[in-house]
Amino acid sequence: MKKINLIIILFAFISLSASAELSINITKGIDNPTKIAVAPLSFYGNQLPEDTSRIIEENLKRSGLFDPISRKNMLSFPGTIKDIYFRDWKILGAEYLVIGSLISSGDFYEITYSLLEVHSSRLVFTKIAKGSKRQLRDLSHHISDEIYEAITGIEGAFSTKVAYVTSLKSNNKTLYKLMVSDVDGARERLILESNHPIMSPSWSPDAKELVYVSFETGRPAVFRQNLANANRKQLTDFRGLNGAPSWSPDGKKLALVLSKDGNPEIYTFDLSKEKFIRHTNHFAIDTEPNWAPDSKSLVFTSDRGGSPQIYRLILKNGEVQRLTFRGSYNARPRLASNGRTLVMIHRSAHQFHIATQDLVNGDLRILSNTSLDESPTVSPNSAMLLYATKINNRGVLAAVSLDAGVKFLLPSKQGDVREPAWSPK
Amino acid sequence: MNILFFTRRTSLILAISLSLILHLVVIYFLFNKWDEGIKIQKVSPPKYLQAKLINLDEKIKKKIQPKPKPKPKPKPKPKPKPKKNNEKKIKHKILDEQETKSLQASKQLELENKKIVSSYSAYIIERIEANWNRPPSARRGMESKLLIRLVPTGQVISVKLLKTSGNIAFDRSAEQAVYKVGSFDKLQQLDIQTFEKNFRKLQLVFKPNDLRL
Numbered sequence: 007m008k009k010i011n012l013i014i015i016l017f018a019f020i021s022l023s024a025s026a027e028l029s030i031n032i033t034k035g036i037d038n039p040t041k042i043a044v045a046p047l048s049f050y051g052n053q054l055p056e057d058t059s060r061i062i063e064e065n066l067k068r069s070g071l072f073d074p075i076s077r078k079n080m081l082s083f084p085g086t087i088k089d090i091y092f093r094d095w096k097i098l099g100a101e102y103l104v105i106g107s108l109i110s111s112g113d114f115y116e117i118t119y120s121l122l123e124v125h126s127s128r129l130v131f132t133k134i135a136k137g138s139k140r141q142l143r144d145l146s147h148h149i150s151d152e153i154y155e156a157i158t159g160i161e162g163a164f165s166t167k168v169a170y171v172t173s174l175k176s177n178n179k180t181l182y183k184l185m186v187s188d189v190d191g192a193r194e195r196l197i198l199e200s201n202h203p204i205m206s207p208s209w210s211p212d213a214k215e216l217v218y219v220s221f222e223t224g225r226p227a228v229f230r231q232n233l234a235n236a237n238r239k240q241l242t243d244f245r246g247l248n249g250a251p252s253w254s255p256d257g258k259k260l261a262l263v264l265s266k267d268g269n270p271e272i273y274t275f276d277l278s279k280e281k282f283i284r285h286t287n288h289f290a291i292d293t294e295p296n297w298a299p300d301s302k303s304l305v306f307t308s309d310r311g312g313s314p315q316i317y318r319l320i321l322k323n324g325e326v327q328r329l330t331f332r333g334s335y336n337a338r339p340r341l342a343s344n345g346r347t348l349v350m351i352h353r354s355a356h357q358f359h360i361a362t363q364d365l366v367n368g369d370l371r372i373l374s375n376t377s378l379d380e381s382p383t384v385s386p387n388s389a390m391l392l393y394a395t396k397i398n399n400r401g402v403l404a405a406v407s408l409d410a411g412v413k414f415l416l417p418s419k420q421g422d423v424r425e426p427a428w429s430p431k
Numbered sequence: 432m433n434i435l436f437f438t439r440r441t442s443l444i445l446a447i448s449l450s451l452i453l454h455l456v457v458i459y460f461l462f463n464k465w466d467e468g469i470k471i472q473k474v475s476p477p478k479y480l481q482a483k484l485i486n487l488d489e490k491i492k493k494k495i496q497p498k499p500k501p502k503p504k505p506k507p508k509p510k511p512k513p514k515k516n517n518e519k520k521i522k523h524k525i526l527d528e529q530e531t532k533s534l535q536a537s538k539q540l541e542l543e544n545k546k547i548v549s550s551y552s553a554y555i556i557e558r559i560e561a562n563w564n565r566p567p568s569a570r571r572g573m574e575s576k577l578l579i580r581l582v583p584t585g586q587v588i589s590v591k592l593l594k595t596s597g598n599i600a601f602d603r604s605a606e607q608a609v610y611k612v613g614s615f616d617k618l619q620q621l622d623i624q625t626f627e628k629n630f631r632k633l634q635l636v637f638k639p640n641d642l643r644l
Contacts, residue, residue, distance in 0.1 A: 027578070029634040030552050034641045035563030035608070071567060101564070101607060123603070125610035126590070130603075159568030159600030369643075389567065409567070409643070 037411075039073035040157060042066060043100040043124075046077065047117065048085025049108035055139060058117070061146035062104065062153065065164045065190060068405075069154060069389070070412025075100050087120060087129065095124045102130075104153060113139040121153055130156055143193065163385040164189060167429040168392060169197070169207040169216055170403065174421030184218060186233065189385075189428070191416055197231065198238075205425060208252050208260075213429040217241070217251040217260060228262060241275065250294050254301045255430075261295035261304050272306050272319065285319055286326070295319075296340050305329065305339040305348065316350055330363060332370050338381065342388040347408060349382045349391055360393050362408060373406045374413070383428040384408075392416075392426040547621070548629050554617050555633070563608035565639060566600040573598060574638045575605045581633065583626050585618035593634070605637040 044063040047054070059077075066072035081094040085107040095103050106119035115137055121130040133152060135145045144165065151162030172183045184198040184207060198204060202221035209216060217230050223240075226248045231238040242248040246265035253260055260275040264282070272286045272295050286292040290310035297304055304319045316330040316339045330336040335353035342349060345365075352361035352370070357377040363370045374393065382393040388408060395404050397415065401422030406413045416423075576594035579587055590609050595602050618630055 027632050027634045028548065028552065028629045029636060030555055031636045031638060032556060032559050032563060032605075032608075033638055034560045035565045035604075035639060036561065037565055037567075040564060101611070123607060123610070125607060125613065157600060157603075158566045159598050160566075 039071055040101050041075060041099050042072050042102040042104065042153075042157075043075040043080060043095055043098060044077075044104045045080060045083050045085075045106075047106045047108045047119075048083060049110070051110060054108070054142065056142045056146065058108075058142060058146040058149070059104075059106070061143065061190075062150045065147065065150035066154065068190065068414065070407050070414075071154075071158055087122070087132075090122065092122075092124055092127045100124045102153075102157060104149075106149075115139065115142060115145065117145055117149065119149055121156055143188070147188070160389055161387045161431070163387045163389065163428075163431070166386060166431060167213065168383075168403075168426050169209065169429065170394075170426045171204050171207065171424050172421050173203075173401075173424070184216070186216075186429075197233065197236075206250050207425060207427045209427055209429045210253050211255050211257045211430050213431075216427075217253055219249050219251065228260070252296050252304075254297045255299055256301040258301070261297060261306075263293045263295065272304065274321070285321065285324060294338050298341050299343050299345045305341055307337040307339060316348065329365065336361075340382055340384055340391075342384045342408070343386055344388045347384075347388060349384055349408075351380060351382070360391065360406065373408070374404065376404060379404075381425050383426050385428050386431040392428055394424045394426060544625065547625060551618060551621060551630065555615055558612045558615060559608050559635065562611040563637070564604055565642070566598075566604050568598055569601050569604070569639060569642060570598075571639060571642045573601050574636060575602045577605055577609065577635045577637070579609055579633050579635060581615065581618065581630055583619065583621075583623060585615040587613060587615075596637075601637075605635070608637075609635065 044059045044066070046057070046059045063074040063077075067074050075098050079098055081098075082089070082091065084090045084105050087105070090103065090105065101124055103122045103124050104119060105122070106117055109116045109118075117135045118132065119135065120132040122128065123130060131152075133149075135148055137145045147164040150164040154160070154162035154164065166189050167186050168189055169184065169186045172185060174181050174183075179201060182200050182202065182204045183196055184204045185194055186197055187194040197216065198218075198220070200220060200222050204221075205219040205226075207216050207218040214234065215230060215232050217228060219226050220229050221227075223243070225245075227240055228242040228248050228251045229238050229240050241251075241260070242262070242264070244264055244266040247263055247270050249263045251260045251262045254274075258277060260277065262273055262275060263270050264273050264284075265271070267284070269289060270291045270293050271284055271288070272292050273282050273284050275282050285304070286306075286308075288308065288310050290308055292306055292308045292310070295304045295306040298318075302321060304321065305316055306319060307314050308317050309315070310317075311328065313334045314337045315328055316336050318327045318329050319325070320327075329339075329348060330350070333352055333354055335358075336350050338351045340349040341347070348363045348365055350361055350363065351358050352372060353359075354372065358379050359372045359377070360374040360379045360382045361370055361372045373391070374395070376395040376397070378396045380394050382391050384391045390405055390407050390412075392403055392405050394401055396402070401424050403416040403423050403426050404413065405416060573596040574594070575592065575596040578591045578593050580589045582588055587609055590606050592602055592606065596605075618626060621630065
């Protein structure tokens with residue numbers, strides 16, 4: 007009996023002391039870019055071919071979620087954790103600090119890097135990245151990805167690539183080039199050069215191949231090309247439209263538009279069986295197919311309702327649902343890898359803008375403030391998108407974050423740049 | 432005899448009622464003035480005088496009605512020790528007047544105390560919200576709970592994650608917000624009892640309701 011009493015009293019005491027703490031609810035916050043300091047790598051020996059810390063800094067800055075602290079304001083360049091004076095970094099307003107050191111043996115590099123919280127003086131992680139001299143840029147992007155993910159909770163997309171088409175006019179001739187570069191615009195590589203238009207590049211899910219439309223045979227045809235060995239193969243040669251190929255996320259099929267049977271319809275092409283299947287049958291124009299992340303449905307543009315709108319096609323049963331209802335023009339759909347955000351061209355007030363529609367709650371948001379925007383492509387982490395636009399009558403690429411918080415133009419290159427395609431992870 | 436008895440009786444009643452009225456008048460004035468006196472006292476020196484009065488009262492109340500929760504707040508620090516010893520004695524000394532009086536006063540003090548606590552809580556919320564930089568992966572419905580410990584200078588001496596939101600970046604952003612504030616300087620203005628009672632240990636619940644998603 008006594009024991010029970012004691013237990014009851016104890017219980018009462020515990021529950022009392024637990025509820026005694028004042029509980030305060032925090033329901034709002036600010037969403038400013040995170041202040042981060044990326045200290046230059048410490049290393050012995052020759053100058054590095056790339057300034058890795060600078061690449062990391064610029065990657066983070068370009069994501070719009072970070073506000074890096076200028077290197078010239080740094081009071082020290084610590085290479086190891088024990089060299090850090092957190093007060094110095096606090097004074098600079100840094101919330102996070104990245105330090106690293108590099109050891110080289112011949113053409114082989116090993117970078118040990120750490121991410122630290124400045125205000126609590128805590129270590130978030132220490133990791134090692136290894137690679138050859140030629141991969142120094144890849145290592146920088148990889149480190150950027152790791153830092154980005156630890157702080158934002160979203161997978162980084164700095165190690166990905168972009169394919170795009172450039173066109174340059176000279177002597178009444180236009181030269182078209184299919185290019186691939188890092189997302190920061192560096193390491194541009196020529197994939198295909200032609201006097202005839204090149205259009206609609208789309209990545210294979212392993213990011214090793216591209217499909218695109220080329221007019222080199224005199225009429226549009228879909229080609230498949232391996233990036234490593236430049237092997238290419240023509241996949242279609244039909245009369246009329248052969249266009250807008252889109253590689254399925256499971257890698258097995260292409261979705262494309264063919265008008266061989268009269269008017270533009272959506273087809274899929276089985277890459278192993280080399281077989282076409284027609285999926286739409288409507289007198290209206292059906293075009294611009296793009297895959298849902300599960301490879302089970304497609305989104306596409308159709309004017310079957312009187313104006314161009316976006317529809318979803320369930321492949322299993324051929325069922326078609328209309329997705330967009332606002333405005334008289336919605337086209338060029340791209341589904342983000344989250345399967346929820348639909349990116350498209352939306353016309354409002356006679357201007358074409360990039361817009362997103364949340365497929366769950368129906369929210370429509372216009373992301374771009376330029377006009378004549380086209381060809382949106384979403385980053386594999388669904389955080390950013392690239393699109394083509396016109397600035398001073400020149401085609402350039404622009405980027406915007408999906409919450410419209412960050413906008414920037416990509417470093418301009420020669421001629422017009424169009425039709426960007428962001429590679430998968 | 433009868434008449435005599437009657438007159439004697441009436442005079443007695445008269446005398447008694449007169450004295451009663453007089454007493455009542457005295458008591459009435461006494462009460463009124465007393466109350467005013469209390470109010471004046473309350474305005475200038477906020478806690479100490481009253482706290483003592485209440486203390487007696489509290490123990491009485493505790494014994495009589497088991498409602499311990501709202502009471503503890505106004506308890507001043509120097510009292511707790513004599514409490515136990517005095518309790519029994521005091522119990523016998525209950526005076527109705529005193530009880531009601533001090534009950535009123537304690538209620539008022541309790542209210543005042545609540546106001547103080549809520550205004551300083553609002554200050555804490557304001558400081559943290561101004562420093563809480565949520566990651567883009569933060570979503571409505573996420574909730575992290577922290578236990579923080581403060582010292583009377585307002586300085587944060589420890590931050591502990593009690594309940595994770597499931598998103599490490601979100602939890603980290605909450606902890607970072609507290610570390611970034613570093614010190615809730617205004618808490619220095621609090622008297623030590625109120626601080627000890629309410630702000631030495633604090634639970635912070637981070638639960639955004641202003642996010643788009």
